[in-house]
Amino acid sequence: MPMNSKHRVYIPTKAKSNQYVLAEIKPDESFYRHFDSPGACYEKLSQQFFALADEFGLHNVHMIANDKLPVVRYHHEAYCLQTEKQILFFYDPQYHEAQNLFSKADYQARKIRLVFLATGEDIRAHGAEFHSKVSQLLETFKGLLPDPELPVKIRDHQHLSYDLFAQAKGHKQTYGYKLRALYPRYRARQCSVPAEHSAINYVTVNLPLTRQLKQRYLTPGNHTFTPLYEALEQAFLQACEDKNLYHLAMVANGLTPLVRNRQVDHCEHNTELQKISFDTEHATPQFVRHWQGDNMVETAHFIIVASDEDNTEFGYGHFMNRVEQALHNLARTLGLNPERDEMIVRFHQHISYML
Numbered sequence: 001m002p003m004n005s006k007h008r009v010y011i012p013t014k015a016k017s018n019q020y021v022l023a024e025i026k027p028d029e030s031f032y033r034h035f036d037s038p039g040a041c042y043e044k045l046s047q048q049f050f051a052l053a054d055e056f057g058l059h060n061v062h063m064i065a066n067d068k069l070p071v072v073r074y075h076h077e078a079y080c081l082q083t084e085k086q087i088l089f090f091y092d093p094q095y096h097e098a099q100n101l102f103s104k105a106d107y108q109a110r111k112i113r114l115v116f117l118a119t120g121e122d123i124r125a126h127g128a129e130f131h132s133k134v135s136q137l138l139e140t141f142k143g144l145l146p147d148p149e150l151p152v153k154i155r156d157h158q159h160l161s162y163d164l165f166a167q168a169k170g171h172k173q174t175y176g177y178k179l180r181a182l183y184p185r186y187r188a189r190q191c192s193v194p195a196e197h198s199a200i201n202y203v204t205v206n207l208p209l210t211r212q213l214k215q216r217y218l219t220p221g222n223h224t225f226t227p228l229y230e231a232l233e234q235a236f237l238q239a240c241e242d243k244n245l246y247h248l249a250m251v252a253n254g255l256t257p258l259v260r261n262r263q264v265d266h267c268e269h270n271t272e273l274q275k276i277s278f279d280t281e282h283a284t285p286q287f288v289r290h291w292q293g294d295n296m297v298e299t300a301h302f303i304i305v306a307s308d309e310d311n312t313e314f315g316y317g318h319f320m321n322r323v324e325q326a327l328h329n330l331a332r333t334l335g336l337n338p339e340r341d342e343m344i345v346r347f348h349q350h351i352s353y354m355l
Contacts (some may be wrong), residue, residue, distance in 0.1 A: 009320035010174035015162035016074035019118035019127050021134045024111050024153040028237055034146040038108045039059060046101040048144050060117035065103040070115045085272040093119050110209030128189035138355055152355040161346040164327055180315035181349040184261045197353035200261045201316055202305040203323050206344045209300055226293030236302055239330040243322040247278050247305035252291035257301050278305045
């Protein structure tokens with residue numbers, strides 16, 4: 001029996017796919033006492049780590065020992081940029097390979113992070129194979145640590161990103177996705193993931209706050225930006241409510257949003273990052289806003305999180321169809337021009353567990 005089309009979402013073939021796995025180790029004082037200095041610790045561990053990566057055929061890997069959070073995005077050129085709180089990796093999985101150690105002299109990191117960036121073609125199709133290789137490497141790497149019983153937290157991140165208005169710009173070809181949850185998809189491909197794990201699936205949308213939007217919603221000479229943010233917020237909430245989407249956030253405070261499962265993390269922020277947590281088990285509407293009327297930013301971030309009920313036996317295709325319909329309605333309300341404007345939609349799938 002053919003699948004009902006509502007369970008497939010048709011995404012432009014030009015969509016970019018990324019996957020990376022982040023492994024976190026929390027060393028204590030006794031761990032560091034096995035080495036002459038923090039720097040000696042990281043040099044030795046990184047040499048072992050890079051050797052294992054070569055052995056397991058993993059070609060874009062990094063060790064972070066300066067307590068900065070990795071953020072990964074697709075780009076046709078390879079860049080690695082550091083801010084006070086983040087390390088931003090821009091790369092094309094088909095072409096770019098690298099090995100790097102990020103550390104500071106005499107700095108004792110609270111966490112040692114190992115970053116594995118997927119490489120090659122058809123990233124999504126080979127996601128389970130990539131995860132299996134990473135898991136096997138980490139099992140071996142744990143055995144080389146001073147304390148092999150030290151817990152390792154694994155976070156697997158997958159992204160599909162594309163312009164909502166791709167067809168209006170002439171990119172007509174699409175591919176139908178069911179967007180199955182990671183856990184059953186991995187198990188079907190003999191990739192072992194513990195039954196005790198945390199998962200979250202969500203969409204982020206970046207909307208540049210253009211001169212057109214400011215002219216439409218702001219009064220010249222008025223030094224508050226509240227009318228613009230309130231208009232964006234109301235349009236977003238209405239568009240989502242019409243499609244029964246109720247786990248929502250709007251971030252327009254200049255910070256990069258990080259979305260987490262409330263069972264694991266709670267809302268917090270620093271000078272660069274805005275962490276937002278959602279309870280996906282319950283259908284109760286949840287809306288989080290972060291903006292200030294006296295702070296004009298360049299981009300507004302909209303977040304739509306899938307509840308557990310949105311994970312059908314087919315996947316998240318039906319959820320994404322509703323998301324796309326809501327975003328098109330939002331764009332019409334805001335008077336965006338699909339042939340000229342851009343709304344980058346990014347579908348995220350995360351799964352995490354302790355190794």
